[in-house]
Amino acid sequence: MNSHTVRSLAYLTGLIIKSFGISLVIRSRLGTGAWDGFYVGMAGHFGLTVGSWLIILGIFLIFFNSFLIKSKPNFFPIITIFILGCCIDFWLHFLNFEPDGAESQVLIFWVGLLFTAVGISIYVQGQFALTPVDQLMYALSKRFGFSLMISKTIGECFALAFAFLLHGPIGLGTIIFTFLCGPLIQFLIPRIERMLFCR
Template identity: 45%
Template sequence: MKNGLIISGFYIIGLLFLTFGISMMILANLGAGPWDALYVVMADELGLTVGSWVFIVGLLLILINSFLLKKTPDYLASITIVLIGLFIDVWLEIIFPNLVVALLIPRLIMLIGGIFSIAVGVSFYLQSEFARNPIDNLMMAFHKLTGRSLAFSKTFLEVMVMVIAFIFGGPIGFGTILVALIIGPLIQMVYKPVTKFRCRICHENLVQN
């Protein structure tokens, strides 16, 4: 029971860090991640909030993944996308409404801090195997159907979404390339100490990879 509450805490804290980082990258206006750029351009062109489009697109992906994998829709994943969408809207619409930073140095700090926050968030969020993000499930579906590696599948889908976001005027830029280059190594760097911390407070044995 105690460990379950601790893991739930890691899950929520992870999503808070993740969405804070996403929001900082959006507000820095130096280029957001491919999926986030897509949500921003849909919000700009079609209305609703960025968080609302996180939920709408995520719900569509749950159905698409179910069709591609020929499995029952992963309804639990909707919990994760609801929370991600809600937290992003809290950061953008309530805590930092209409925030515009003109100077380049503060924007670079926001961008780099946002990327690091995303890495921390993912490292905490992954401590729980509950309700995987439908974007990750789409990668798994592509991997299974094409037989290509997970790295290729992830990269292909990210580039495809980036191109779509760019065509429709999404915030694709320096930050998009930077996050693509360093987010993986950053997650790898942060994940191990976070896992050690979780094992220590849950009194678990750390499995060495």
């Protein structure tokens, strides 16, 4: 299998896995990731679906990221956020359940966090069009020289502030997600790259 095919499959598979993980975290009711809490808060206040707000706010971030790295906006990520937004709305509809206790909440949350980090680490191997949120991680790293871990954490804290203001689903899980997702991604990316491309 040539590298182009591998990257294409990684891109699509990673987005599906990431959207599944995000949906599990939301359904855990333990507290969503900061960005997801932002989207859920917007949906609760202004209507539309969680996926729709991911797309709308993603378009705004496209322009913000271009400002950070001082370049023209890259509109290819619209494809990515459209796929991701639709997948999240699909999974939220399909995974229509309530956790039946604290143990279930914790299990669903941790599985969701792991799937989210794995999904991100796989789809970035496609090198096609990162989501604006993940582009923000790279834009902050490029602009200020931060590591990916630090850049991801800064972006999560930014979203956390807005999620809090919108009374989004903030909880213990939000804090865990905010500070662990970045390190997990940094740990997984080189390992998945070696696995996919035998490096």
